[in-house]
Amino acid sequence: MGLRAVCWYGERMSKVEVVRTSSRPSSDVRGITVLGATGSIGTSTLDLIKRNPGRYRVESISARRNAAALGKIAREVGARHAVVADHSAYRELKDALSGSRVEAAAGEDALVEAAQRPADWVMAAISGSVGLKPTLAAVERGATVALANKECLVCAGGLFMRRAATTGATILPVDSEHNAVFQALCAGNRADVKRAILTASGGPFRTWSKEAIKAATPEQALRHPNWVMGPKVTIDSATLMNKGLEIIEAHHLFSLRSDEIDVLVHPQSVVHGLVEFRDGSVVAQLGSPDMRIPIAHCLAWPRRIDGPAARLDLAALRELTFEAPDLERFPALALARRAMETGGAAPTVLNAADEVAVSEFIAGRISFPAITVLVEATLDAAGGRGLLAEPAGIDAALAVDHIARSLARDLLPEIAVKAS
Ligand SMILES: NC(=O)c1ccc[n+]([C@@H]2O[C@H](COP(=O)([O-])OP(=O)(O)OC[C@H]3O[C@@H](n4cnc5c(N)ncnc54)[C@H](OP(=O)(O)O)[C@@H]3O)[C@@H](O)[C@H]2O)c1
DSSP: OEEEEEEEEOSSOEEEEEEEEOOOOTTOOEEEEEETTTSHHHHHHHHHHHHSTTTEEEEEEEESSOHHHHHHHHHHHTOSEEEESSGGGHHHHHHHTTTSOOEEEESHHHHHHHHHSSOSEEEEOOOSGGGHHHHHHHHHTTOEEEEOOHHHHHHHHHHHHHHHHHHTOEEEEOSHHHHHHHHHHTTSOGGGEEEEEEEEOOOTTTTOOHHHHHTOOHHHHTOOSSOOOOHHHHHHHHHTHHHHHHHHHHHHHHTOOGGGEEEEEOTTOOEEEEEEETTSOEEEEEOOSOTHHHHHHHHHTTSOOOOOSOOOOHHHHOOOOOBOOOTTTOTHHHHHHHHHHHOTTHHHHHHHHHHHHHHHHHTTSSOHHHHHHHHHHHHHHHHHTTOOSOOSSHHHHHHHHHHHHHHHHHHHHHHHHHTO
């Protein structure tokens, strides 16, 4: 007998229950699709697949325009299908695949098709809201979806969870904090959960003064102390917006209210998430800061596979420290919580404005504090225009996303001056 987690996402609440099922025969080969295969999460997923020969069969992989890397991965893992979202990279992909039997495709519709192809398990690791449609396509056919793309839950979390409940899709959280909470939740019943705690490294500016943070450069913000990640999520870790987005994700994944989700700054990034139960027990998941741990957990679910991450040596670490987040130096965290509590399309607007703000900061056009100022101003402007009603579907959520981006761009000149 093995353990299989079944996530029921009902209208009223979601719960993670652990039920006993017979284990899969060891000869089972799991069909895998990796959306965002050339990125940080995608390459970690493929690394695990390569380290476990014979266990997985790669159906489809995708990238935006990194055709050479995608072609190389397709050959290495024997993928059946490879997609670049950007049509202009199609020729390069065809060339990279010439002489192989890998089918090549291009365009956003082809991304959706990739998610619809027969694979038991889909890694949703495209960055940004462009990941919504392909991920929903995997949910619609009842697949097991390892969800890394935050935007699915932040922009349209209610919709994703309702569709998963209807289609029987299983959503496995890849984000290390949610994966940790997911593992900890398996220690008890959902009804006995008092709160979940997400940990945050605090980012590169954890100990910086407000004045110093004001002058932070993109190079400094991109230097994360513990994790190697894509640029957007790395900047979001520096502002703590990432933790704010994660609060919204946890709300949808585990049906927790705002007052049931706490954040603790934990600079060592060893304890990733904790769950407190009504009897006072606190169950935590620990591991070295390597995304291959939560990815391996999702990849092998409901079993375990050998993982290549460095083993945790607690004696060598000597101490694990925790502190409350400083909302004054890192206002993005409170802003994201406010958007979650407002509900409707507020998180969608928050996320869209943040994407604009982060790319403007990386390009050197706005200051570090202006990221949060711009997001707040966009939320206010969207509220003033009555744009915060719950989007009825993905297209409505994407329309709000689109409007929020243009609102944010319109506000840029004013914010750049104000926050300089
Ligand atoms: N990295 C982490 O540790 C981490 C942890 C938790 C959650 N996440 C979340 O996981 C997602 C992926 O993060 P990441 O760090 O792996 O990002 P990343 O390194 O920037 O990789 C993004 C991937 O998505 C593809 N992509 C980007 N824009 C696209 C578009 N418009 N259309 C189609 N494909 C597109 C990229 O292709 P190209 O290579 O061609 O650009 C690449 O394969 C994000 O939502 C992030 O918030 C990441």
